[in-house]
Every structure is written in C-alpha cells, then in structure tokens.
Amino acid sequence: MTEQALAGGRTISLPMSKALEISIRSLKIRFGRSLITTSGIVLAIAFLMSVWSQNEVIGSLRDANKSEINLELQKNGVETLMAEGVDASDEAKARLAEDRSKQTWLISLSLLVCVVGIANAMLMSVTERYREIGTMKCLGALDSFIIKLFLLESTFQGLAGTLVGIVVGLTMTLLLAMLDYGMFVFEYFPTGGILRSALAAIVSGTLLSLIGAMLPAYKAAKMEPVEAMRSDT
Amino acid sequence: MTETTVAPDDQVEHNEGDEEKRTVVRTQGVKKIYTMGGTEVHALRGVDLEIYSGEYLSIMGPSGSGKSTFFNMVGGLDKPTAGKVYIDEVDVAQLDAYELAWLRCRKIGYIFQSFNLIPVMTALENVTLPMVFAGLTSDESRDKGMDLLKKVGLGERHSHKPQELSGGQQQRVAVARALANDPAVVLADEPTANLDLQTGTEIIELLREMNESSGVTVISATHDHKMLSVSDRVVWIKDGQKERVVLRKDLEIETVHVEGE
Numbered sequence: 001m002t003e004q005a006l007a008g009g010r011t012i013s014l015p016m017s018k019a020l021e022i023s024i025r026s027l028k029i030r031f032g033r034s035l036i037t038t039s040g041i042v043l044a045i046a047f048l049m050s051v052w053s054q055n056e057v058i059g060s061l062r063d064a065n066k067s068e069i070n071l072e073l074q075k076n077g078v079e080t081l082m083a084e085g086v087d088a089s090d091e092a093k094a095r096l097a098e099d100r101s102k103q104t105w106l107i108s109l110s111l112l113v114c115v116v117g118i119a120n121a122m123l124m125s126v127t128e129r130y131r132e133i134g135t136m137k138c139l140g141a142l143d144s145f146i147i148k149l150f151l152l153e154s155t156f157q158g159l160a161g162t163l164v165g166i167v168v169g170l171t172m173t174l175l176l177a178m179l180d181y182g183m184f185v186f187e188y189f190p191t192g193g194i195l196r197s198a199l200a201a202i203v204s205g206t207l208l209s210l211i212g213a214m215l216p217a218y219k220a221a222k223m224e225p226v227e228a229m230r231s232d233t
Numbered sequence: 234m235t236e237t238t239v240a241p242d243d244q245v246e247h248n249e250g251d252e253e254k255r256t257v258v259r260t261q262g263v264k265k266i267y268t269m270g271g272t273e274v275h276a277l278r279g280v281d282l283e284i285y286s287g288e289y290l291s292i293m294g295p296s297g298s299g300k301s302t303f304f305n306m307v308g309g310l311d312k313p314t315a316g317k318v319y320i321d322e323v324d325v326a327q328l329d330a331y332e333l334a335w336l337r338c339r340k341i342g343y344i345f346q347s348f349n350l351i352p353v354m355t356a357l358e359n360v361t362l363p364m365v366f367a368g369l370t371s372d373e374s375r376d377k378g379m380d381l382l383k384k385v386g387l388g389e390r391h392s393h394k395p396q397e398l399s400g401g402q403q404q405r406v407a408v409a410r411a412l413a414n415d416p417a418v419v420l421a422d423e424p425t426a427n428l429d430l431q432t433g434t435e436i437i438e439l440l441r442e443m444n445e446s447s448g449v450t451v452i453s454a455t456h457d458h459k460m461l462s463v464s465d466r467v468v469w470i471k472d473g474q475k476e477r478v479v480l481r482k483d484l485e486i487e488t489v490h491v492e493g494e
Contacts, residue, residue, distance in 0.1 A: 022351075022353065022354070028353075029353050132349075132352070134349075135350075136351070136362070137337070138310070138337055139337065139362055139363040140334050140335065140337045140339070143330060145366075226305055226310045229305065229310065229346075
C-alpha cells in the first residue's frame, strides 16, 4: 500500500479534518490566553452591534411616527419626522447623516484596534510554537497546512467572540432603549433589521480575525524546519 | 524489551532492496558559508561522503565543528552554498518546497534531541501524523501506528499525551514516528542528549534494533560515546572538514587500545 503510494508519488492530501482537530485542541490548551484574545473581539463586536441595533430600534420608532413616541424621541434629542405626513426637514436629514459618519468613524477605529490585537495574539502564538511548527514541517507538512492551522484557530476565536459580542451588544442596547421608550421598543421591534445587523456583525467579526491572523500564519508557514532542531528554548 | 517483535512481512519487504552498499545519501564538496555581522563564517569547507543504505552512521565532532550544519544538509533541512547533496539520487537543491515536503515526509524520519512531540496529541496521534501528511486513511494509519508503538514497547500507552510520558518513553514515541512512512533514512540529532545514561542506552539499542530489523539507514549526530559501539561507521567532523572515517572493526581495536593504556 505504502510502496504503491511511494511509487506513484501520490500527492500529499490536505487533511482538513486534522487541521481542524489540531487547531481546536491548541485553543483548548491555551484556553486562558485565547479567552483574552477573544474578549478583544467580544468588545469590538459588542460595540458594533450596540450601535447598529440602536440605529435599528430608533429608526423603527421614528418610522412609526406616532406623536407620543415622537415626544419621547425628541426628549432624547433624536430628530423626528416632525408632524404626521410631513417629510423630515433638510436640516434634520443633514444632522442625521453627520451622526452616522461619526458613528462609522468610531466603529472603524474600534475594529482596527481589534485587528491589531488579534494579530498580536496570533504572532505570540506562532512564536510560542516555533518548535511545533518546525517539527510538523519536518514530518512533511506543507506550508498550506500550517496556514490552515492558524487561520482556523483564529476563525474559531473570531466566531466565538462575535457571537458573545452580539448577545452582549444587543442586550445592552435593548435595556437602555427600554429605559427611554418603555414597551414601545417591543411594539415596534425591528426584527428584520436586528437580524441583518447580527449577520453583518458575524461576517465582519470572522473576517477581522482572519485578516488579523494572515500575517502571523504566513510567518509560521515560511519558517524553516531547521528551527525544530535547535535545542534552546 | 523482549516483547518487541518484528513483523515478518516487513523484513521481507526490505531485504529485497538491501543490495550491497547502495548509496542512499551522497554529498559532493559541500560548503556552507554564513555571513554574520559582515564576516564570513565557513561552517563547512567541502565535505564528500557517501552513506550506504542500511548502515548505522554516527557523525561526531565538537560543537562549532560544522557537525550540525552537515547533519542538516544530509537531512534535507539546509541547502549548501556550494556542492551537491543527493538523497536517493535526487539533488536536494533542485527541489521546490512541495517536493521537499514530500521528501521529508516519505524518505526521511527525524528524531530530535528534545523529542519534539506535538503536545496536544496522544502518542498514537503523534505517530500517525506523518501518515496523515502522506495521505493514508485514518484506519490504515491507526493500525500501522499501533504496530509501530508496539514495536517500540509502548503499545499500552498509545492514548497518553507526551507530558504524561517519561523522557525515554517520549523518545520511543519519536522513534516510532520517525519510522511512520517507512523512510529510507532516519536522522537522529543527539537523540540521547536529554536522557540519563540508562535510558540513553535503551534508545540507542532501540535504534540499532530498528536498523537491523527493517534495514533503515540511521544517521545520528552525537557527542555520546555509547553510540560508537553500535555504529557501523563513525565520521569525525572538525573545522568544517571530514577529519576521518572509522569503521566499527577498527573502532573496537581503537577503544580497546585506549582502555589498555
């Protein structure tokens, strides 16, 4: 069997399941540290989600355009659509747009900080595992396998962090909105909008962890297997 | 140790290819120059050596002699500045990353000074990892992995993680892992340096046993004089050059002579 494989020069298959297994175990064994990395993503996504869901909730209340809700909205400094049937003034629209761009700026900053955090944590993880990576390369692991290992690890962290972040962000927003608007929040609950925001948050959270892990994963894959032979550390 | 049995079919397989003095690794005028802080360091100054299939070869030399550099060349881990290294008649310098990975996976088994088992995997998984890279199915690799673990006397401990094993046991797992894909060459980098005298001797005996039973070529870099008595040939490296090559029969006379003094 093996002789056949040797003679035929069968290509080294890319054992995805093995990569999955190893990366999950590596996460488990460094649970404490991966928790810290993950908490960075949790915070960033919670912020993102709270901003988005707040926009959705208030937008939905505003669109309801009921005088009692409009009163509450105005009390909280939110631009309303004024009287029923009348379009919002240009001034109000401009102010809304300005708020949005400020929000976008804040969100981008927080996500950037998050990516840097992930990259840092993954670099540490790579440095810590030089010998392990070198050994795997000596055993015949391809660069792509090593890259897969680290990207998967980071994706799992990203996904877990994002899910927790969504729950935290949404809960916070809803609690705060209930304080201001009471049960109106649930009367005009923007289910579709919230779901859409959650989906967008999952995509961005996972994508960010992938981006953060790219450079460290590349660095790990390009490592020379001789490193495994070094006796120090 | 007595329970280590040899699978009969294994022996047959390897005896066929076991012709007289087939060269498995050949180096021609291998030089290696490192540039460190602007100055050139000549780690190797042209080494010619032929390593024959099925032999047990030790490379000795003080640290800084270029021994490790030469060892890494022979194992396809480093490329020479000048000269050629052939492993199984393949010029290592000509290989791309993919082919190198293939070579390391199928033709060479590595044993490290500090064992280098993957800490998150069990003994069996460590042994089967190279087989996974070689594309064996999980059933195939599990059966073969268990056989190998039994051969090195650790059949009972296949589900233990490396940190649950003693140093000697870890090195046994590493020996099993090195043999996973029936390599042509096993490279052992000071395999006894992190072991006590007794365990070190056991590992050397195990390597010799594997060498005799499966006909695999064993190349080891070592300081350990216990290694000399089992080696077919010993190569001394000094100042980046091959100082001398001694056959075992000459070696025995030499050691007797030294002891006699």
